[in-house]
Amino acid sequence: MKDLSTQLAILTDSVAEIVPLDAFKVKLATAIETQTPLRIKFGADPSRPDLHLGHTVVLRKLRQFQDCGHHVDFIIGDFTASIGDPTGRNKTRPPLTAADIAAYSETYQAQVFQILDPKKTTVHYNSHWLGALSQTDLIRWLSTVTVQQLLARDDFTKRYHSQVPIHLHECLYPVLQAYDSVHVRADIECGGTDQKFNLLLARDFQKTADQPQQAVLMMPILEGLDGEKKMSKSLGNAIGITDTPADMFGKIMSIADPLMFRYYALLTDWSSKRIDDLRQAIESEATHPMDAKKQLAHLIVTERYDTAAADTAHAQFE
Amino acid sequence: MKDLSTQLAILTDSVAEIVPLDAFKVKLATAIETQTPLRIKFGADPSRPDLHLGHTVVLRKLRQFQDCGHHVDFIIGDFTASIGDPTGRNKTRPPLTAADIAAYSETYQAQVFQILDPKKTTVHYNSHWLGALSQTDLIRWLSTVTVQQLLARDDFTKRYHSQVPIHLHECLYPVLQAYDSVHVRADIECGGTDQKFNLLLARDFQKTADQPQQAVLMMPILEGLDGEKKMSKSLGNAIGITDTPADMFGKIMSIADPLMFRYYALLTDWSSKRIDDLRQAIESEATHPMDAKKQLAHLIVTERYDTAAADTAHAQFE
Numbered sequence: 287m288k289d290l291s292t293q294l295a296i297l298t299d300s301v302a303e304i305v306p307l308d309a310f311k312v313k314l315a316t317a318i319e320t321q322t323p324l325r326i327k328f329g330a331d332p333s334r335p336d337l338h339l340g341h342t343v344v345l346r347k348l349r350q351f352q353d354c355g356h357h358v359d360f361i362i363g364d365f366t367a368s369i370g371d372p373t374g375r376n377k378t379r380p381p382l383t384a385a386d387i388a389a390y391s392e393t394y395q396a397q398v399f400q401i402l403d404p405k406k407t408t409v410h411y412n413s414h415w416l417g418a419l420s421q422t423d424l425i426r427w428l429s430t431v432t433v434q435q436l437l438a439r440d441d442f443t444k445r446y447h448s449q450v451p452i453h454l455h456e457c458l459y460p461v462l463q464a465y466d467s468v469h470v471r472a473d474i475e476c477g478g479t480d481q482k483f484n485l486l487l488a489r490d491f492q493k494t495a496d497q498p499q500q501a502v503l504m505m506p507i508l509e510g511l512d513g514e515k516k517m518s519k520s521l522g523n524a525i526g527i528t529d530t531p532a533d534m535f536g537k538i539m540s541i542a543d544p545l546m547f548r549y550y551a552l553l554t555d556w557s558s559k560r561i562d563d564l565r566q567a568i569e570s571e572a573t574h575p576m577d578a579k580k581q582l583a584h585l586i587v588t589e590r591y592d593t594a595a596a597d598t599a600h601a602q603f604e
Numbered sequence: 605m606k607d608l609s610t611q612l613a614i615l616t617d618s619v620a621e622i623v624p625l626d627a628f629k630v631k632l633a634t635a636i637e638t639q640t641p642l643r644i645k646f647g648a649d650p651s652r653p654d655l656h657l658g659h660t661v662v663l664r665k666l667r668q669f670q671d672c673g674h675h676v677d678f679i680i681g682d683f684t685a686s687i688g689d690p691t692g693r694n695k696t697r698p699p700l701t702a703a704d705i706a707a708y709s710e711t712y713q714a715q716v717f718q719i720l721d722p723k724k725t726t727v728h729y730n731s732h733w734l735g736a737l738s739q740t741d742l743i744r745w746l747s748t749v750t751v752q753q754l755l756a757r758d759d760f761t762k763r764y765h766s767q768v769p770i771h772l773h774e775c776l777y778p779v780l781q782a783y784d785s786v787h788v789r790a791d792i793e794c795g796g797t798d799q800k801f802n803l804l805l806a807r808d809f810q811k812t813a814d815q816p817q818q819a820v821l822m823m824p825i826l827e828g829l830d831g832e833k834k835m836s837k838s839l840g841n842a843i844g845i846t847d848t849p850a851d852m853f854g855k856i857m858s859i860a861d862p863l864m865f866r867y868y869a870l871l872t873d874w875s876s877k878r879i880d881d882l883r884q885a886i887e888s889e890a891t892h893p894m895d896a897k898k899q900l901a902h903l904i905v906t907e908r909y910d911t912a913a914a915d916t917a918h919a920q921f922e
Binding site: 436 | 686689690691735737739740742743744747748749750751752754755760764767769773775776779
């Protein structure tokens with residue numbers, strides 16, 4: 287395992303928030319001292335199997351954990367996927383059949399393992415334990431959460447006050463997700479900042495279950511090509527991880543200059559220090575922004591394919 | 605079966621609200637025409653097995669339905685009783701063991717069948733169907749209810765705005781109770797006005813399940829001996845249905861005069877017309893209020909025991 291200061295530098299770089307930071311540091315130090323890999327939880331919704339670079343922000347961080355010697359518990363949320371959104375309102379969450387889920391999970395894993403190290407990953411399907419959870423146990427877990435807590439969640443607050451219906455089953459999903467952490471005894475959970483409530487709820491659940499509480503590491507949400515909205519297939523501002531090298535290169539070249547630094551931070555292994563140096567070089571006109579962007583596109587295409595593919599894409603672009 | 609106008613007169617007298625009244629009348633008319641008894645649902649919480657006269661307000665109405673030729677589905681809520689209130693906050697809802705529930709249910713039934721006709725009653729334990737409800741089905745039912753709907757419930761609105769925690773499992777209980785109506789295919793459900801939300805939610809559930817919707821008949825909440833607060837053992841203002849004839853007689857004699865008419869309406873079979881006549885007789889001093897109260901006490905003790913017991917209690921009181 288890498289030493290503590292190296293791990294801390296890599297793992298905390300470009301992170302939005304770590305809660306609680308002290309406990310996170312202690313966990314890392316203990317893992318190194320005892321040479322026991324930490325269990326890093328990551329939950330995935332298999333009903334959206336086509337990944338784009340926005341999804342890779344968290345996945346790349348998970349890979350950094352693996353490269354530091356830790357282990358990822360990759361939880362496929364097949365239990366809720368089989369239910370979907372029964373209100374039919376949520377088109378991104380249609381109920382999936384067992385065959386759908388199997389197929390989607392395979393596609394999903396094929397893509398995820400382009401980034402994660404399969405040797406340091408355990409894949410779980412949460413239907414294995416959620417399907418076996420009794421109504422009584424479910425009700426006991428529900429009793430530990432209040433409506434007030436839930437309505438304090440950003441998106442729920444907005445919907446509540448603007449009279450957009452919040453259905454009761456939606457209140458259940460964070461509870462089930464938090465219970466996953468109890469089941470796998472996660473040391474750390476990674477997710478986007480939009481998952482903050484759910485990630486922190488898992489800490490409460492682990493406390494109730496008399497387990498050590500996970501630390502939570504939240505990554506920023508990546509903007510799409512427009513530089514404003516969250517990257518999303520349905521908004522047409524996404525770079526798919528299965529896009530061709532030429533498409534990927536061209537799309538990255540199309541972004542506005544300020545977004546470039548954000549992509550360097552969240553889609554490459556460049557340190558914040560190195561990105562700051564680049565920014566200064568551009569500001570002092572020592573480096574042309576177009577060259578810096580080509581370098582970014584080359585780095586990203588190389589990581590997803592290889593140097594030869596990046597060279598070809600670069601040549602095609604010129 | 606009694607004819608429609610007789611049934612309507614008896615069944616709607618002293619009722620707080622019937623929703624929807626038109627459907628209620630149609631159901632009665634159809635039952636009489638086809639000589640098919642209506643199924644009247646009544647749900648009971650076995651964790652409070654000691655009944656007082658407040659509980660008999662709804663039970664007496666159910667008995668009137670039976671006397672008109674209808675059938676009562678008496679549902680013992682053993683499923684939620686076995687869970688209780690996991691927060692431990694609610695002392696009236698401790699979790700009960702299977703043995704507790706069996707004992708409490710027996711006590712409860714012994715008391716209930718002092719009022720209901722056992723030949724026209726089916727006793728159900730809702731654990732039979734709720735225990736078998738899958739998580740998937742539960743989640744589908746939850747998806748039909750919104751947080752906004754739930755928070756519109758009187759007690760929840762108050763608690764939400766005064767920051768008194770509402771736990772998520774409490775949101776589940778109305779859903780389970782509404783599902784009971786689907787399971788027994790209730791034609792009518794009786795309850796107190798404090799149950800309005802749950803009683804009406806069952807109508808929504810039956811609609812979702814493509815069943816005819818139950819009509820809901822709500823009885824007023826009976827005031828205790830103080831004439832102000834709801835009758836309740838814990839407030840010390842209750843008349844237990846197992847109180848001795850002398851205690852029962854004495855307690856009734858202790859109430860303030862205005863409360864007497866309320867007790868006549870809700871605890872005897874006197875019609876509103878007859879009670880109005882009595883009120884006028886008292887106002888015109890043709891009848892002494894003390895005599896009217898003795899008559900009330902005599903009626904109530906006779907119903908719970910017999911005429912001889914009432915006579916003795918009356919004699920002891922003088």
